[in-house]
Amino acid sequence: MGRTVFVMAVMLMLAAMSLVTARYQSRQLFIDNEQLISQFNELDVVWRNLQLERAELSRNARIDQIARDTLKMQPIAPARTIYIREAPAQPGRGG
Numbered sequence: 154m155g156r157t158v159f160v161m162a163v164m165l166m167l168a169a170m171s172l173v174t175a176r177y178q179s180r181q182l183f184i185d186n187e188q189l190i191s192q193f194n195e196l197d198v199v200w201r202n203l204q205l206e207r208a209e210l211s212r213n214a215r216i217d218q219i220a221r222d223t224l225k226m227q228p229i230a231p232a233r234t235i236y237i238r239e240a241p242a243q244p245g246r247g248g
């Protein structure tokens with residue numbers, strides 16, 4: 154009977170240690186999960202800001218302003234426009 158009690162006590166100790174280890178791992182996984190969720194939320198905010206910045210940088214008005222300033226481009230004026238007329242098609246020519 155003493156041997157059975159000893160075996161049961163050892164099994165009880167092993168079960169208790171297993172329970173403590175499982176709870177510790179569960180808490181660690183919960184903490185890791187919360188940190189990953191927090192990191193995901195931060196990255197989501199950064200992503201949204203980058204999307205807004207991209208939209209702002211690709212606005213037509215901004216591109217137009219850069220073209221005018223950097224490339225010294227000017228709007229077209231009728232006086233500076235050259236019109237090219239296509240010659241009328243000649244009948245009888247292979248075309």
